[in-house]
Amino acid sequence: MGRTLAEKVWEQHVVRRAEGEPDLLYIDLHLIHEVTSPQAFDGLRMAGRPVRRPELTIATEDHNVPTVLGPIEDPVSRTQVETLRKNCAEFGIRLHPMGDAGQGVVHIIGPQFGLTQPGMTIVCGDSHTSTHGAFGAIAFGIGTSEVEHVLATQTLPAYRPRTMAVEVSGELPPGVTAKDLILAIIAKIGTGGGQGHIIEYRGEAIRGLSMEGRMTVCNMSIEAGARAGLIAPDETTFAYLKGRPHAPTGAAWDTAVEHWRSLTTDEDAVFDTVVEIDASTLTPFVTWGTNPGQGAPLGESVPDPEHTSDPAAARRALEYMGLTAGTPLREIEVDTVFMGSCTNGRLEDLRAAAEVLRGRRVVTRTLVVPGSMLVKLQAEQEGLHEVFRAAGAEWREAGCSMCLGMNPDTLAPGERSASTSNRNFEGRQGRGGRTHLVSPQVAAATAVTGRLTAPADLDQEV
Amino acid sequence: MEAFTTHTGRAVPLRRSNVDTDQIIPAVWLKQVSRTGFDRGLFSAWREDPGFVLNDPARQGASILVAGPDFGTGSSREHAVWALQQYGFRVVIAARFGDIFRNNSTKMGLLPVVLPATTVEAIQAATEADPSLEVTVDLAARQVRWAGETAAFEIDDYTRWRLMEGLDDIGLTLRHADEVTEYENGRQPWLPTTV
Structure with missing residues (x-):
């Protein structure tokens, strides 16, 4: 065999x-x-x-x-x-x-x-x-x-x-x-x-x-x-x-x-x-809960806990996240957008986010943290830092940053983020912080509207 | 590592699933460079709630944590194991563990016991009904015993032997240093070095 x-x-x-x-x-x-x-x-x-x-x-x-x-x-x-x-x-x-x-x-x-x-x-x-x-x-x-x-x-x-x-x-x-x-x-x-x-x-x-x-x-x-x-x-x-x-x-x-x-x-x-999945059926995906398995397509709504695989965990997650079942995910307002981490802190990720932000303005606190000094250098050689800055985002030095908040980059209690990182655990980005995991593109579009948003939604609004 | 053969103590029911290691010990506690003092950080966010089970006076001095499924998922931080041990836990019982947490536990002598979810819930219910209930975790016999009930658990022979003898993995591996050298001599020449 x-x-x-x-x-x-x-x-x-x-x-x-x-x-x-x-x-x-x-x-x-x-x-x-x-x-x-x-x-x-x-x-x-x-x-x-x-x-x-x-x-x-x-x-x-x-x-x-x-x-x-x-x-x-x-x-x-x-x-x-x-x-x-x-x-x-x-x-x-x-x-x-x-x-x-x-x-x-x-x-x-x-x-x-x-x-x-x-x-x-x-x-x-x-x-x-x-x-x-x-x-x-x-x-x-x-x-x-x-x-x-x-x-x-x-x-x-x-x-x-x-x-x-x-x-x-x-x-x-x-x-x-x-x-x-x-x-x-x-x-x-x-x-x-x-x-x-x-x-x-x-x-x-x-x-x-x-x-x-x-x-x-x-x-x-x-x-x-x-x-x-x-x-x-x-x-x-x-x-x-x-x-x-x-x-x-x-x-x-x-x-x-x-x-x-x-x-x-x-x-x-x-x-x-063996697990099978058909990529062609997928749309932008975000999390609503406090573990990375608690996610749904952006076009859907916050689920009813009773209709999830672990109702007790879902109820607890919605309470922590301050969310109500049935709320469209696109209506969730965020305070902070974090772009970076070992999940999405590479040059390609920054390019994708910059593409969305080019010529637009952010309405949330927006941290852009390159994954490494080399990524930062390459991004600056392409002028991406100017795009982020022109949009009103903060262009930072390299590190893990708000992915886990061991440095000063943290959420305040009750503050809500859209984050390109990997964990939406309770308190992960700071005590009492609420995290929605998203792609770099969704992060960028969300920074523009202040609500969970896909880039395609921006084009429709224009 | 302290040897583990059998342990009898009171239990703490933690009826939550997916207790990730960020909950067991939040990142702010990870800045220490020593191995001590992590008991204060154990579940530190949840312990601020007076109703949290660890704050129940009846649970003081308990040494067996009986948790929901997928305990210890997420971050690899061994500090989670240190925090549980330094708080006084010798055993965690759950239906499923995060792989890294489970591995870290056996390196430190904190015994992770996997039992079917229904059995875990039965022990939780028993200790909720009587917080003074004593639970025995017998590694030699691979059994958990409480209130006249017995549940068998599985653990591989090697890990069980190492835990019962309290043996340090590094010492065991260094006995095979010649085999490591022999393997190294056959490694592909293009493999990178960091120099």
């Missing part, structure tokens, strides 16, 4: 397999940031252990960093960032600190440098590590104990997850994005539906996505409960990688591409679970 892509990549990384034990898996790339690493380095020091392969590890400062120029005001945040700097210096790990041209959100910089490549195993103390699966890598989030384990051994003991195919047939209609697709997938399978699985996204609509779009889809695999999500590499993948600083060159490139072409699911492979 044939094997799935996930099974192939997994098998290529098994260091040791013994009866009754989890596999010992080799880790090709370890990404770290300031929040989930300090206790891991402490553990190494207490046990007198070195970092086994510092050259397979890269660090960045992203979660705590302010997105306005200047030092970190919060002393606790500052200590955490300074601790990362000390740890990286002590253990010989490459770090991109605030202000560095390579700094950015951890899941934006890996692909940007060409460090994320097909067929690799990639981990990080961050659940959105699944982003890197867009290249055909097995990439998943780990806790701090496992961060310490990878630093000490460059391996992880793990049981191979089950496999799930998400088959996306048809083409995405114009104006419908990778974000709408993944929100629709999560609404379909639920926040626990992918639990214990690696999802492989397949089908015509997936093949048609850019690398940026594929990263958006894989990024939110965790929101469906999956351990990881991946997409088989193809010409789109190779074209994205070629010429990046850490991509192979010369003869090594040809050898690598030949290997990467073998990274597909065999035709006779069997997935443990």
